[in-house]
Amino acid sequence: MAAKDGNPKARDKGITPQGEDFSAWYNELVLKAELADRGPVKGTMVIRPYGYRMWELLQARLDQMFKETGHQNAYFPLLIPESYLKREAEHVEGFSPELAVVTHAGGKELEEPLVVRPTSETVIGEMFSRWISSHRDLPLLVNQWANVVRWELRPRLFLRTTEFLWQEGHTAHVDGADAMAETMRMLGIYVSFARDVAAIPVIEGEKTPGERFAGALRTFTIEAMMRDRRALQSATSHYMGDNFSRAFDITYANERNELVHCHTTSWGLSTRMLGAVIMAHGDDRGLVLPPGLAPHQVVIVPIGRGDERAAVDEAAARLATDMEARGVRAHVDGRDASPGFKFNDWELRGVPLRVELGPRDLASGQAVVVARLGAEGKQAVGLDSLAASVPDRLSAFHAALLERATSFGDEHTAAADDWDAFAAQVGEGFANALHCGRAECEDDIKAGTAATPRCVPSDGEPEEGTCVRCGLPSAYGKRLVFARSY
Amino acid sequence: MAAKDGNPKARDKGITPQGEDFSAWYNELVLKAELADRGPVKGTMVIRPYGYRMWELLQARLDQMFKETGHQNAYFPLLIPESYLKREAEHVEGFSPELAVVTHAGGKELEEPLVVRPTSETVIGEMFSRWISSHRDLPLLVNQWANVVRWELRPRLFLRTTEFLWQEGHTAHVDGADAMAETMRMLGIYVSFARDVAAIPVIEGEKTPGERFAGALRTFTIEAMMRDRRALQSATSHYMGDNFSRAFDITYANERNELVHCHTTSWGLSTRMLGAVIMAHGDDRGLVLPPGLAPHQVVIVPIGRGDERAAVDEAAARLATDMEARGVRAHVDGRDASPGFKFNDWELRGVPLRVELGPRDLASGQAVVVARLGAEGKQAVGLDSLAASVPDRLSAFHAALLERATSFGDEHTAAADDWDAFAAQVGEGFANALHCGRAECEDDIKAGTAATPRCVPSDGEPEEGTCVRCGLPSAYGKRLVFARSY
Numbered sequence: 027m028a029a030k031d032g033n034p035k036a037r038d039k040g041i042t043p044q045g046e047d048f049s050a051w052y053n054e055l056v057l058k059a060e061l062a063d064r065g066p067v068k069g070t071m072v073i074r075p076y077g078y079r080m081w082e083l084l085q086a087r088l089d090q091m092f093k094e095t096g097h098q099n100a101y102f103p104l105l106i107p108e109s110y111l112k113r114e115a116e117h118v119e120g121f122s123p124e125l126a127v128v129t130h131a132g133g134k135e136l137e138e139p140l141v142v143r144p145t146s147e148t149v150i151g152e153m154f155s156r157w158i159s160s161h162r163d164l165p166l167l168v169n170q171w172a173n174v175v176r177w178e179l180r181p182r183l184f185l186r187t188t189e190f191l192w193q194e195g196h197t198a199h200v201d202g203a204d205a206m207a208e209t210m211r212m213l214g215i216y217v218s219f220a221r222d223v224a225a226i227p228v229i230e231g232e233k234t235p236g237e238r239f240a241g242a243l244r245t246f247t248i249e250a251m252m253r254d255r256r257a258l259q260s261a262t263s264h265y266m267g268d269n270f271s272r273a274f275d276i277t278y279a280n281e282r283n284e285l286v287h288c289h290t291t292s293w294g295l296s297t298r299m300l301g302a303v304i305m306a307h308g309d310d311r312g313l314v315l316p317p318g319l320a321p322h323q324v325v326i327v328p329i330g331r332g333d334e335r336a337a338v339d340e341a342a343a344r345l346a347t348d349m350e351a352r353g354v355r356a357h358v359d360g361r362d363a364s365p366g367f368k369f370n371d372w373e374l375r376g377v378p379l380r381v382e383l384g385p386r387d388l389a390s391g392q393a394v395v396v397a398r399l400g401a402e403g404k405q406a407v408g409l410d411s412l413a414a415s416v417p418d419r420l421s422a423f424h425a426a427l428l429e430r431a432t433s434f435g436d437e438h439t440a441a442a443d444d445w446d447a448f449a450a451q452v453g454e455g456f457a458n459a460l461h462c463g464r465a466e467c468e469d470d471i472k473a474g475t476a477a478t479p480r481c482v483p484s485d486g487e488p489e490e491g492t493c494v495r496c497g498l499p500s501a502y503g504k505r506l507v508f509a510r511s512y
Numbered sequence: 513m514a515a516k517d518g519n520p521k522a523r524d525k526g527i528t529p530q531g532e533d534f535s536a537w538y539n540e541l542v543l544k545a546e547l548a549d550r551g552p553v554k555g556t557m558v559i560r561p562y563g564y565r566m567w568e569l570l571q572a573r574l575d576q577m578f579k580e581t582g583h584q585n586a587y588f589p590l591l592i593p594e595s596y597l598k599r600e601a602e603h604v605e606g607f608s609p610e611l612a613v614v615t616h617a618g619g620k621e622l623e624e625p626l627v628v629r630p631t632s633e634t635v636i637g638e639m640f641s642r643w644i645s646s647h648r649d650l651p652l653l654v655n656q657w658a659n660v661v662r663w664e665l666r667p668r669l670f671l672r673t674t675e676f677l678w679q680e681g682h683t684a685h686v687d688g689a690d691a692m693a694e695t696m697r698m699l700g701i702y703v704s705f706a707r708d709v710a711a712i713p714v715i716e717g718e719k720t721p722g723e724r725f726a727g728a729l730r731t732f733t734i735e736a737m738m739r740d741r742r743a744l745q746s747a748t749s750h751y752m753g754d755n756f757s758r759a760f761d762i763t764y765a766n767e768r769n770e771l772v773h774c775h776t777t778s779w780g781l782s783t784r785m786l787g788a789v790i791m792a793h794g795d796d797r798g799l800v801l802p803p804g805l806a807p808h809q810v811v812i813v814p815i816g817r818g819d820e821r822a823a824v825d826e827a828a829a830r831l832a833t834d835m836e837a838r839g840v841r842a843h844v845d846g847r848d849a850s851p852g853f854k855f856n857d858w859e860l861r862g863v864p865l866r867v868e869l870g871p872r873d874l875a876s877g878q879a880v881v882v883a884r885l886g887a888e889g890k891q892a893v894g895l896d897s898l899a900a901s902v903p904d905r906l907s908a909f910h911a912a913l914l915e916r917a918t919s920f921g922d923e924h925t926a927a928a929d930d931w932d933a934f935a936a937q938v939g940e941g942f943a944n945a946l947h948c949g950r951a952e953c954e955d956d957i958k959a960g961t962a963a964t965p966r967c968v969p970s971d972g973e974p975e976e977g978t979c980v981r982c983g984l985p986s987a988y989g990k991r992l993v994f995a996r997s998y
Contacts (some may be wrong), residue, residue, distance in 0.1 A: 063639065065589040066596065067626060072639055075584035075654065098561035099568065103551040104590075104628075104659055104675050105612070110552065126591070126617040128628065131664030133609050140553060142590075142614065142628070153549065168561065173590055173659065177618030189590050336527055338954065 027157050041374075044312045048254040052305060056183045059313050059375050061300070069181035069188030073297070076375065077184075077323035080300055081191065085171065085399040087223050087318065088193065088295065091215050093392065097167040097195060102149050104173075110148040115272040117147065121180055124176040141174040147241065147266070147292055150196045151274030158288065160279050165208065169195040185258075192296035198276055198288040203374055205289035206244075209265040212293040213246045216261040224299065225316035225427040226250045226306045227435055228260060229456075229507055231481030236465045239292075243267040249480040249507065251435045253457040254304035257480045257509035260302050263293035301512070303395075311402035314377025314398050316427055317420040322357040324349055324416060325377045327368045329384035341409065342383050343431020345393070348413035349409075354420070373398065378423045379416065395419070399426055441505065447495045448508070452477035457508045460484075462493035462500025471495050471508070482505045526989020527860075529796045536739040538791060542669045545799050545861050547786070555667035555674030559783070562861065565807035566786055567677065571657065573709050573804065574679065574781065578702050583653040583681060588635050590659075591626040596634040599759040603633065610662040610734040612674075633727065633752070633778055636682045637760030644774065646765050647686055651694065655681040670787035671744075671998050678782035684762055684774040688753065691775035692730075698779040699732045702747040710785065711802035711913040712736045712792045713921055714746060715942075715993055717967030721952045725778075729753040735966040735993065737921045738791035741941040743966045743995035746788050749779035766833040787998070792917055799862025800884050801911055803906040808843040810835060810902060811863045812879075813854045815870035827895070828869050831879070834899035840906070859884065864909045865902065881905070885912055927991065934980045934994070938963035941996045944972075948979035949957075949987025957981050957994070966993045 041058060042050040056062050061077030064070070073081060089099070105128060111118040121144045128140040143149065150168070158166060171193045178188045195212060199205040215232055220226045228248035238245040242264035249257045270276070271287040281284050307314040317323050328342040329334070342358045349356035359368050365382070372380055382394040384402075393412055395405045397419070407415065438455025442448035451457035452475050461467065461479060472478050486504035493500055527544060542548050547563030550556070559567065576584070591614060597604040607630045614626040615631075629635065636654070644652060657679050664672045672676050676771070681698060685691040701718055704710045713732035724731040728750035735743045756762070757773040766772050793800040804810050814821065814828040828844045835842035845854050851868070858866055868880040868890075879898055881891045893901065924941025928934035937943035947953065947965060958964050964993040972990035979986055 031682065043514070063642070066593055066635060066638055067589060067591050070589035070591060072589065073587040075586050078586045079584070081587075100561050100564045101559040101567075101677065103553060103556035104661065105553050105556060107552055114653065123619050125619075126614045126626075128612045129615045131612040133611075139616075140612075149552060151553055156549070175590065179618065191587065371926075 038177045041310070041312065043144075043454050044253060044308075048147055048295065050360065051308075051310075053183065055308060055312060055353070055374075056100075061304070062183045064183070067188065069178045069210045071183055071187040071189070071297075073191070074250060076321055077300060080303070080315070081297060083319050083321070084299060085193075088215075088219055089171075091219065092169050092193075092195065095167075095211060095215065097169045097197075099170060099203075100168050101170055101172070102141055102146050102153065106143050106146075106149045108139045108141050110152065111141060113148065114241045114269055116269075117241035117273075121176075121490075124178075126175045126177060129160065134184060143172070144174055144176045145292075145294075146170065146172070146196065147270050147343045148196055148266070148274070150419070151276060151290070154198050154288070155198075155276045156275045158198060158276055158278050159283060164198060164200050164203060164278060164288065166198045167195075167208075168197065169193055169255075176505070182512075184297055184304070187297075192294050192298045194294045197291045198271070199290070200278070200280070200288070202265075202289045205291050206265050209244070209246060209263050209291045209293070213248065213261075213263040216248050216263065216293075216295060216499050219295075220248055220250065220260060220302075221428065223316065223318035224303050224306075225318070225424050225431060226260070227428060227432045229481060229483050230239050231483035231486070231507065232243060233262075234463070234479045234506070235470065236468055239264045241266060243269065247481050249436075249509075249511075250302050250306055251431075251456060251509075252302070252440065252512070253308065253434070254305070255438045255509075257456065257507075257511040258298070258302045258305065259480070259511065260299055261293070261295035264291060266290040266292065282487075289423050307427060308376070312374035314427065315376035315378060320376065320378055321355065322377050323354050323420055324356045324381060325357045325368075325372045326356065326381040326383060327365055328358065328360065329365045329382060334385040338383055338385055338388055341388055345383070345409070349416050350411060352417055354413075354416050356416075373478060379419060381412070397423055399423065401426070442494055442508075444504050445494060452508055452510060456480070456510065458505040459494040459508055460489065460491045460500035461502070461506050462496055462498040464496070464498070467493060467498075476510050477508045479509060480509050482506050527796070527798065529546075530739060530794075534989040537794075537796075539669070541790065541794060541798060541860075548669045548671070553674065554662045555782075557669055557675070559671040559677075562807055563786060566789070566801070566805045567783060569805050569807070570709070570785060571679075574701075575655075575657075576703055577705065578655050578679075578681065581653075581697060581701065581750065583655045583683075585656060586654050587656055587658070588632050588639065592629055592632075592635045594619045594625045594627050596638065597627060599634065600727045600755055602755075603727035607631070607662075607763050610664075610970050612661045612663060623661055629658070630660055630662045631778075631780075632656065632658070632660075632680055633682065633756055634760070637756045637762060637776070640682075640774070640776075641760045641762045644684060644762055644764050647767060650684060650686050650764060650774065651690060652682075652684040653694075654683065654778055655679055655712075659710035668787075670783055670790070673783075676783045678780050680778060680780045683777045684757070685776070686764070686766070686772075686774070688751075688775045691753075691777050692701070692751050695730070695732060695749045695777045695779070698777070699734065699747075699749040702749065702779075702781060705781075706734055706736065706746060706785075706788075706913065709802065709804035710789050710792075711804070711910050711917060712788060713748070713914060713918045715967060715969050717746075717969035718992065719967055720949070720954065720965045720992070722954055723965065725750045727752060727755050733967050735995075735997075736788050736792055737917075737924065737942060737995075738788070738998070739794065739920070740791070741924045741995075743942065743997040744784070744788050744791065745851075745966070745997065746783035746785055747779070749992070750777060752776045752778065793913060794862070798860035800913065801864060803864050803910050806862065806864055807841065808858075808863050809840050809906055810842045810865045810867060811854075811858045812842065812844045812867040812869060813851055814844065814846065815851045815868060820871040824869055824871060824874055827874055831867065831869070831895070835902050838899060838903055840899075840902050842902075865905060867898070883909055885909065885916070887912070928980055928994075931981060935961050938994055938996060941995065942966070945980035945994055946975065946977045946984055946986035947988070947992050948984040950982070950984070953979060953982050953984075962996050964997060966995050966997060968992050
């Protein structure tokens with residue numbers, strides 16, 4: 027049932043309002059919008075067609091960006107000998123607690139247990155060592171789209187699941203300079219993807235040593251602010267130095283025919299990004315999807331009964347065909363249900379533009395257009411010009427969504443120069459603060475406020491001073507971004 | 513080194529000729545063409561970029577065909593409770609010997625072991641039972657692209673690997689008629705894909721009871737003849753009746769509000785299809801790729817040294833751009849290597865069309881075109897018309913490849929009416945023969961000749977008589993196709 031002002035609120039769809047319990051809002055919305063469901067094994071996820079279509083759209087765009095920068099896709103095995111993980115000391119220490127282990131196969135106990143890949147540095151390292159022999163083989167730029175398994179004690183759909191889908195890029199280079207350039211190039215691609223496709227503004231920067239990937243020399247991240255003002259790490263890019271090259275003997279003969287270790291990188295973005303889209307844009311009425319990732323960018327709802335309906339259906343179909351010819355994903359909702367039910371349903375599912383078309387609209391040669399962000403209200407648009415206007419309307423929708431998220435981030439980010447201000451600000455959003463760089467001090471901040479350093483932002487202004495927590499001299503030469511996070 | 517007639521033979525590339533040892537030819541070619549490599553765990557496979565690109569092209573075409581017939585993609589968990597497989601008696605019996613089992617995860621022994629999916633009927637059955645309640649929810653048409661694990665004792669790259677990639681469609685219907693229609697529709701899609709994209713003619717038909725999928729009431733298959741005249745089962749489509757619906761309680765309320773069990777189907781095609789492409793078309797010089805699955809449909813080799821080379825490179829780049837604008841996947845081989853090396857390399861890798869362009873060609877406004885099938889020899893083609901002619905050349909290449917495979921199949925298929933003729937024919941290729949339908953008799957034939965019934969072909973002529981092996985009255989009402997197979 028719609029609320030009296032005609033603007034159905036969360037309760038009408040059975041979703042807890044964000045302000046009451048953000049976590050409940052999220053869980054209920056993911057299930058009600060049929061994005062995903064819980065699998066039978068604890069922590070596993072079923073990605074339903076509506077959610078999977080978003081993943082496909084994400085894949086297509088990101089994959090194109092990878093190919094345009096010279097990467098090729100390949101596929102490496104799911105099962106990895108347990109001994110491989112042990113070759114890189116920090117790597118095995120980081121991942122051991124999360125491993126799923128196959129001990130029996132083909133009806134027998136295995137001589138060596140196999141781990142289900144939590145990430146593929148080790149098996150790819152082994153293959154790189156077989157494939158690379160000369161400087162002519164470098165750089166080797168490979169990406170894989172795959173599932174990985176990391177045992178989760180506190181699972182959450184899309185955000186932390188025992189199995190998730192991702193892409194993991196793995197590259198080998200002649201030296202550290204070339205590998206670092208790749209690390210930053212791929213971070214830049216994630217920034218572009220987040221902004222230009224997902225309409226999510228992100229802060230890019232480097233992780234502190236305590237937050238690095240297990241086995242990396244440097245880890246870079248993009249961090250986004252969710253509507254509950256927490257941070258979500260949305261993708262990472264790692265420079266490994268020669269750690270994995272030494273562990274897996276990835277060497278090449280340089281131009282003077284000397285045997286040299288490669289420098290490697292890895293970088294990944296997962297189904298977690300769909301969680302970011304839900305939480306960065308959603309409201310009490312449901313999802314708000316960026317056009318780049320919306321399974322349906324426009325839904326046309328034909329209205330009317332009996333004799334009047336055939337002409338409306340025909341006009342709706344024509345409109346959809348016209349939009350599709352312009353590269354728009356349009357859908358006619360021909361279900362046997364009331365218009366009100368359909369409006370609510372597509373609002374919940376976050377469709378950017380809704381077109382309402384009834385017999386009276388048709389008679390006057392127009393349709394009613396409603397954007398999911400809602401600021402413009404209902405607009406009557408001539409049927410002749412409607413389809414042609416959709417690409418621009420979608421661009422404007424994307425821009426408005428990005429602008430809204432950017433303003434929201436700005437409003438809830440502030441500098442904090444003393445501990446009281448810091449503790450208050452991380453309850454409100456992101457705090458920019460100086461820090462001493464000591465792991466014990468990071469732990470202390472986390473214990474006191476539940477906030478962690480999200481990154482040393484790439485574009486931060488040079489600044490020196492004292493640590494916001496302990497008063498020792500600051501490290502990093504600039505402020506860090508602190509926040510509570512997912 | 514090229515043989516004296518200028519037509520490099522297998523030995524020149526270090527590949528055993530097909531006629532000498534087909535199996536060695538296959539294994540060597542897969543590795544040398546860099547399609548795949550063996551993974552560290554026995555039976556696992558690494559799909560290298562050239563092979564994976566073929567898989568991507570296959571996926572794109574098949575996925576489009578699925579979507580056009582109303583299917584949506586989704587993703588279901590890799591790990592399945594062991595108890596799920598036991599709910600369908602034949603299913604667990606069929607798959608138990610091949611299972612990989614996770615017994616430990618997150619540092620602890622699990623209460624219930626988890627199997628790594630060998631196929632997903634069970635977990636999808638569980639989810640379908642949650643999602644389906646009314647006849648309005650049907651048909652439910654879902655597909656998933658995923659990896660599966662089946663422990664292999666005699667692994668072979670692409671053909672039988674411990675882990676492989678595939679798509680598995682799973683659908684639920686109101687009754688058997690609707691489910692059977694879906695089963696046959698999807699078989700038809702596989703037939704079209706094999707013929708129109710892979711250039712492989714297939715025999716479609718039904719499996720005998722002994723060759724059915726574990727848990728299916730009826731299994732349909734497409735069978736292709738390889739160049740060693742063995743059969744390769746290239747895709748299957750199964751009608752499950754209500755077996756899985758009863759095991760997982762997939763029911764719906766019909767229009768009279770009675771609770772009824774659904775009828776379900778599943779259908780799959782895997783990376784094995786790439787093995788079919790290699791073995792159906794390859795020759796002693798290497799791969800021969802159908803244009804629909806070729807990573808590069810045309811490779812342009814610029815020839816010349818020093819000052820002359822810049823103009824050639826420029827013309828080659830222009831040619832490639834012109835071809836790409838026409839939807840052709842063109843590649844300029846700018847490597848620092850001899851033209852002869854490049855010709856051999858792309859021949860080995862099966863590129864349909866090679867364009868040779870040197871300074872003298874350029875001066876006379878032409879290039880040399882060589883098709884991988886080779887019948888036409890070298891053709892001089894004017895540079896002005898070359899790019900425009902490529903789409904037609906590729907269509908002709910596809911048609912010639914299909915025609916060659918069709919003739920090859922026809923030449924090596926014959927009816928066999930008595931046991932001696934049968935035993936001789938299955939050594940030569942496919943034998944069409946009447947059979948009694950008894951499992952013991954199938955076993956007897958297999959023990960005597962290594963041949964198995966591949967299918968009861970859909971288009972077989974009605975015929976009755978006596979079994980080619982035991983002389984009892986024939987079953988099935990038509991001849992079966994028998995062959996040795998992969």
